[in-house]
Amino acid sequence: MERVKVVEIKEDITSRNNAQAQSIRDELKRRGVFFLNVMSSPGSGKTTLIVSLINRLKKDFKIGVIEADIDSAVDAQTVSDVTGVKTVQIHTMGACHLTCQMAYESLEALGIDGLDFVILENIGNLVCPAEFDTGASANLVILSVPEGDDKPIKYPLMFEVADVVAVTKKDVLPAFDFSIDKAETNINMRNKNTPVFFVSAVSGEGVDELAEYLKSKAMKITEA
Amino acid sequence: MERVKVVEIKEDITSRNNAQAQSIRDELKRRGVFFLNVMSSPGSGKTTLIVSLINRLKKDFKIGVIEADIDSAVDAQTVSDVTGVKTVQIHTMGACHLTCQMAYESLEALGIDGLDFVILENIGNLVCPAEFDTGASANLVILSVPEGDDKPIKYPLMFEVADVVAVTKKDVLPAFDFSIDKAETNINMRNKNTPVFFVSAVSGEGVDELAEYLKSKAMKITEA
Numbered sequence: 001m002e003r004v005k006v007v008e009i010k011e012d013i014t015s016r017n018n019a020q021a022q023s024i025r026d027e028l029k030r031r032g033v034f035f036l037n038v039m040s041s042p043g044s045g046k047t048t049l050i051v052s053l054i055n056r057l058k059k060d061f062k063i064g065v066i067e068a069d070i071d072s073a074v075d076a077q078t079v080s081d082v083t084g085v086k087t088v089q090i091h092t093m094g095a096c097h098l099t100c101q102m103a104y105e106s107l108e109a110l111g112i113d114g115l116d117f118v119i120l121e122n123i124g125n126l127v128c129p130a131e132f133d134t135g136a137s138a139n140l141v142i143l144s145v146p147e148g149d150d151k152p153i154k155y156p157l158m159f160e161v162a163d164v165v166a167v168t169k170k171d172v173l174p175a176f177d178f179s180i181d182k183a184e185t186n187i188n189m190r191n192k193n194t195p196v197f198f199v200s201a202v203s204g205e206g207v208d209e210l211a212e213y214l215k216s217k218a219m220k221i222t223e224a
Numbered sequence: 225m226e227r228v229k230v231v232e233i234k235e236d237i238t239s240r241n242n243a244q245a246q247s248i249r250d251e252l253k254r255r256g257v258f259f260l261n262v263m264s265s266p267g268s269g270k271t272t273l274i275v276s277l278i279n280r281l282k283k284d285f286k287i288g289v290i291e292a293d294i295d296s297a298v299d300a301q302t303v304s305d306v307t308g309v310k311t312v313q314i315h316t317m318g319a320c321h322l323t324c325q326m327a328y329e330s331l332e333a334l335g336i337d338g339l340d341f342v343i344l345e346n347i348g349n350l351v352c353p354a355e356f357d358t359g360a361s362a363n364l365v366i367l368s369v370p371e372g373d374d375k376p377i378k379y380p381l382m383f384e385v386a387d388v389v390a391v392t393k394k395d396v397l398p399a400f401d402f403s404i405d406k407a408e409t410n411i412n413m414r415n416k417n418t419p420v421f422f423v424s425a426v427s428g429e430g431v432d433e434l435a436e437y438l439k440s441k442a443m444k445i446t447e448a
Contacts, residue, residue: 042265042350042379043371070351072377094381096320096351124378125351126266127294127320146370146393147267153296154348155266157318169370175396 021100024135028112034061034218035107035118037136039158041151042124044144045168047075048201050119054083056211061117061218066090066106068098068123075121086110097128100135116222126151130158138163138217143187145169145178152186159190163217164197166210171200245324248359252336258285258442259331259342261360263382265375266348268368269392271299272425274343278307280435285341285442290314290330292322292347299345310334321352324359340446350375354382362387362441367411369393369402376410383414387441388421390434395424 028035040046047067054063063083067076068090076089088110092098098106103120112118120136122129141162143151146169152159159165165187167180184196195213199206252259264270271291278287288310291300300313312334316322322330327344336342344360346353365386367375370393376383383389389411391404408420419437423430 041267041348041371042375043368069378071380072374074374074377094355096349123351124265125320125349127347127349128352131318144267144370146368146396147265150296150298151266153298154293156295172370172396172399175399 018100018133021133021135024100024104025137028135028137029221029224031112032116032222032224033112033118034116034138034221035120035136036138036140036214037120037122037134038140038142039122039126039129040124040142041126041144041147044124044142044147045201046121046124046142047078049142049166049168049199049207050121051079051082052201052204052207053211053214054079054085054119056208057117057215058083058085060215061222062115063117063119064110064112064115066103066110066118066120068092068106068121070094070123086115092123095123096125097123097132098134099132103134103136117218126155126158130161137221140164140166140214142166142168143183145173145176148176149178149183149186152183152190156190159187159194162187162191162194164195164210164213167196167198169200170198170205171202242324242357245357245359248324248328249361252359252361253445253448255336256340256446256448257336257342258340258362258445259344259360260362260364260438260442261344261346261358262364262366263346263350263353264348264366265350265368265371268348268366268371269425270345270348270366271302273366273390273392273423273431274345275303275306276425276428276431277435277438278303278309278343280432281341281439282307282309284439285446286339287341287343288334288336288339290327290334290342290344292316292330292345294318294347310339316347319347320349321347321356322358323356327358327360341442350379350382354385361445364388364390364438366390366392367407369397369400372400373402373407373410376407376414380414383411383418386411386415386418388419388434388437391420391422393424394422394429395426
């Protein structure tokens with residue numbers, strides 16, 4: 001780097017709400033509910049992957065889905081129509097993430113009695129949702145091939161808080177300058193223990209393996 | 225909608241900084257500097273499009289570029305290497321957007337004496353940057369084909385504040401379920417006066433037209 005200056009501008013964006021998250025996680029564990037927080041950029045294929053996962057997991061679990069969006073009920077309607085599972089649409093009224101308080105209210109709005117696997121589709125945003133522990137049992141972070149293999153370099157926190165990463169839209173790999181090796185290296189640079197699944201909801205490739213992985217994680221809570 | 229409940233959760237995320245933005249805009253106008261704020265999701269092709277635009281505009285303007293990222297200097301290095309224009313990398317230290325104060329400090333870090341066209345590549349985020357007026361002369365919002373034509377439905381504010389929209393990665397249109405008509409309808413639902421350019425930085429399609437449009441907007445300030 002020669003010509004380029006690097007300037008650091010600080011701004012305090014401390015989250016005030018994370019203390020509460022652990023108690024939500026503990027309560028869900030006591031009640032035998034696995035709570036999966038799904039985060040990614042807009043348009044990475046969250047809803048499509050969630051539908052594919054539900055269709056593989058609904059024989060083993062009683063699933064509920066929270067769809068969080070700034071506006072519209074497009075995703076909740078899709079999930080509900082295609083999978084038939086219990087679904088609630090949350091509007092954040094402009095907010096770019098869910099706090100754990102908002103997640104808790106969403107769980108209450110959904111109603112988790114009789115459920116043992118709840119999926120939260122967070123706001124499409126690779127920055128802010130990572131800063132707010134929702135009380136989830138695990139964070140599934142999605143990176144889509146068209147976004148590029150460099151995203152873990154530019155959005156570090158999201159990949160640091162990921163318990164598992166799914167790289168989606170693998171079917172369009174030939175159309176993009178995206179390296180599977182670089183993606184894996186960049187993800188593991190942020191979090192060396194995070195398993196990475198390369199999937200295509202179109203062809204189905206990799207989705208069984210991801211579903212099996214989530215099943216094994218969930219059963220540690222639902223069968224405890 | 226039958227099965228799906230819609231719950232509205234409010235959170236106050238008022239921006240405290242917008243009052244200052246107009247005075248920044250006025251100062252830049254007095255100094256004859258057109259300031260373009262480029263916003264989009266991560267991985268939508270902002271940097272690639274910016275490079276393509278600079279190569280078309282640098283014969284007419286003295287251009288400077290501010291690259292804002294949470295981490296890394298990848299983009300600034302690319303822009304600087306490929307175009308040779310004056311470039312500064314800003315790190316927001318985790319922040320998901322630039323306030324106008326941060327934009328002003330970035331302009332000072334870049335040094336705008338002798339420049340008449342400054343491009344700010346904002347943080348890749350379709351939510352928060354829309355809430356903060358940076359003092360820019362115009363907002364260019366990018367939506368890439370792989371993200372889907374429904375994004376203006378889900379992320380209303382970003383498309384409401386757009387002065388011009390570029391739909392990028394048109395070359396991969398055949399690989400995605402994306403309708404140009406629906407995209408245009410959804411964008412104009414949020415802002416009926418926003419011109420929409422469909423472009424491919426790979427094939428060059430549409431980039432000349434977008435560059436000409438930006439040139440005509442900029443000349444209103446630089447030649448005033």
